[in-house]
Amino acid sequence: MSSGKSLEIRELPLLPLRGLLVFPNMVIHLDVGRDRSVNAIDEAMNSNREIFLVMQKDAQTDEPELEDIYETGTVAEIKQLLKLPGGTIRVLVEGITRGRIVRLLSSDPVMRVEVEIPEEQAAKTLEVEALMRNLRDLFEQYVKISKKIPPETVMAVVAIEEPGRLADIIASHLVLKLSDKQEILEAVDIRDRLEALYRILANEMEILELERRISARVRRQMEKTQKEYYLREQLKAIQKELGEKDDKAAEVDELREKIEKAKLPKHVREKALKELDRLEKMPPMEAEATVVRNYLDWLLAVPWSKETKDRLDINAAEQILNEDHYGLQDVKDRILEYLAIRQLAKKMRGPILCFVGPPGVGKTSLGKSIARCLGRKFVQMSLGGVRDEAEIRGHRRTYVGAMPGR
Template sequence: MDKDMKVIPLIPLRGITIFPYMVLHFDVGREKSILALEEAMLSDQKIFLAAQKEAKIEEPDEDDIFNIGTICNIKQILKLPGDTVRVLVEGESRGRLKEYIEKEPFLKVKIEVLEDKECVESQKCEALVRSVKKSFEQYTKLSGSIPVETVITDDLDSPGRLSDVVSSYLMLKQESKQELLEAYDVEERLEKLLEILTNEVDILKLERNIGAKVKNKIDKVQKEYYLREQLKAIQEELGEEDEDKKEIAKYKNKINKARLPKPVKEKALYELDRLKNSGSYSAEGGVIRTYLDWILDLPWNTETKDNLDIKTARAVLEKEHYGLEDVKDRIIEYLAVRKMSNSLRGPILCLVGPPGVGKTSIARSIANALNRKFVRMSLGGVRDEAEIRGHRKTYVGAIPGRIIYGMKQAKSKNPLFLLDEIDKMSNDFRGNPADALLEILDAEQNNTYRDHYLELDFDLSNVLFITTANSLETIPRPLLDRMEIIEVSGYTSEEKFHICKDHLITKKLKEHEIDEEKIKFSDASIYYLIDHYTRESGVRSLERKTSSVIRKAVAEMLEKDKKNIIITVNKVKSYLGPEIYIYDKADKEDKVGVVMGMAWTGYGGDTLPIEVTVMPGTGKLELTGQLGDVMKESAKAGYSYVRANAYKYGIDKEFYKNKDLHIHVPEGAVPKDGPSAGVTMITAMVSALSEKKVKHNVAMTGEITLTGRVLPIGGLKEKSLAAYRAGIDTVIIPKDNEKDLFKIPKTIKSKLNYIIADNIDIVLKSAIVKND
């Protein structure tokens, strides 16, 4: 065997790295390791210690142990309870594992002894040694765990030995220690050690700075605490009350004066005791103080006195709003019953209608009529249940929900609470706010409404809740079931005229601070403004156009030194430019295959002419005009009905084989959908196929079945208005819609002839011109 080779037992170490010149004791528990120790003690007491790559491995193989380790002398062995041996070793030199001689019953290996490769450049080596000593001194001072004089002594003149001794004292990761152990080139080892030391010193400096900042903060808090305690003691000696006691007394006085319900008062006094014990300057003290403020600010027993004078209430509602008779009647009914019984709970109304018809503003007028406080809460875009019910007090920055916040804002327990845009709510992972409204909008439950933040029962039964929505489709069914639905339909031109004349013009002149005598509108100009510059169910656009006309009139008065001005149709044209909207006008003559239908849009009613052309072909049905799925299905159902009943209307039975039908609904760029065009399409197809003309003064609406039944539709009031505006004098409607005729204004109904139809034969008989 070569001189620098040795065969000795091996113990793999877990999480430990031993350097030459290092004295260390560790515990051995694995059976193979204990046997390796016993073998070493029987021979020359030398053992090879190498670290495992993964400490978790219980039975390491060749690939699991580092090749570079340390040859050590065993100094002492001590047996501990539980088959564990504690061994004291001293590192002698580095060694490289060359070969595994035995693997059972313990590991025996051939080791190459590695001598330190001394520095080539003595000056560089000396500089590295000095830098390492200096950095290690800084490290020991900053860490405070080891005195530097116990480590660096004069006899550590060898650079290799110095680096190994310093490495053994550093608290490093296993990878870093193994790198230093594998560096048998002394110069390389010193460079690596200096790099590690510099990094460790920087980290220790940062740790010390952080520690100093934390200590300063703690010291400051402690100092403030001691000073406050001393101040309390001084105030007690002088017979003065401290600020804490004054605050507690102030809260107690407020609680006693607030006329709180018994459970609320008990809770408030309990929280006050907690505030007294926790101290006003603690974080908990701030939370308790905010909670007490909320309890004391809420109107537990404060309410306004309702105005039960029905005549006065009716006068207020009529003065502020034109139309909306259903809503006004319902409020008057509530007042009448309340006056008689004095025990009726407030109704929960839901006003449904298109934008701009006055749903939100009528709610404010109702509050004025009833002499109640008004609170508005917009639900558009609300998606978090905590917005309604509040957050638990345990959360940082917790506050009550918007219902309780609204009650605090009202300062009354019986306000009118408007929940605006209830159909615009959504939900996400934070819960569904619509579910939180179920309790609030239930007259049987809301007398014990419990907010998450307050955790106290609050009575909402005296609140008059009014909600608004543009559509009922997106409101959950359980929520819809709790509300009384009042439909607010779009305004007719006549109603818009009165609103503009009696309300909007006056409002805008007042906003601009202009005398009503200086600018006056002719009736014709108002009608012209409504018909040709707005197309909507409500009056928002009309209000904007009216405001624009007034501004331009003011500008003209100042430029031309006029003292007053009368707005005529020509003035409206000159101020607002060309007409924006031109309504369809009925044809002056009867035509084949052209029928006037009626449609409902978000802006109100409109006429919808439908054209059918027949061409030689193979039986194709072409549909154009941006029709939706429902409208396409109506066309197909109508086509099948005509084909099945061709003999009744004098149509060629074989038309589906030799004729192509093209159905077109102008305007082509506007999307159209809905089931109410079925009768119109059948009439147009029968007219085109039989070559009989359709009366130009007739309009129609209704859904159709394959057996020819005419089914009901919606929006009859708006559709009738559109027909009247287009110059139609006869309207065909489904029989089931006869009950809706009372909703149509008398001024319109008196000028239209309504034909009631329950099957398509009546429609065709009334609409198609008989041949001479």
């Protein structure tokens, strides 16, 4: 990828950076606390203040070795140094030029490396000039959309004529993935660097544009919701002043009154009131409001407190069975046994009677006779053609158009 030639070799102390990358011409504060890093700063201050800054491959590594860092980094000069409590040092550094590690000279107490300084091509071809113009335009668009970079910075960046410096300065101001920044730093050839930066910046522009559209859509939805809420509150206030009630409030009051009069079991009543509170807070046109309303209507339609008292008279039952059916003595005896068990053990639930046989042998009519014997209401439900279990048990409320089962 690189087409430059090596001008010189320098021996420099190495400072590994965690989750941070420094470009040439970039000025930044660094907080240094690891022992070898502090020793590297001390050695640089005792020499010519130059230090080699390289990003770690994994920011979680506490004591990185040569294989844990990238080969390409930045030769920087220490401008200021401030010792903080706890042994930490804060330094102000300025990136000077790119560099590539040739070999490790020492690792303890200071990591010293031999660094190769590549030569950058300074010639501006027509292709490079075109890339610079496109990059400036794209950077200006990025700043307008992101609004995170001050306008004076844009003016200073646009005025840069040196292509390599232009790419480095723009890259240092962008919020990019560290892998993308490292790719730009490793691009010694100016044309390759400009192309890589343009490609990465164009991708960031697409992401920013998508974020902007999503944000605008969410903002419009929030404004619509707030407007509806404000208008509804105004309508409530006006109706209150006029002594009127809106349809929804009247409906909620009617449902609350029905719940109080329905004599529901405690757990059912608590559930019904909870759903009613949800309904009261929902906009009338919301789809979920219809679901909750139907749910409450069905809860109130169930005869929770209504029941029939069983008539457990064996003699009367035998007479009714003989009146309704001729023969079937075994079946009649089994039914009378069932009623006898119910008469003796009133609190115990009796077994479920199941009649099996071909059509027309009297299964349904026997069920009607048993209902007459007990004094109960008779309900007949045909399951012919039923293929879905949910038609019997009922659908889950999460489904659109969910209904109770038979």
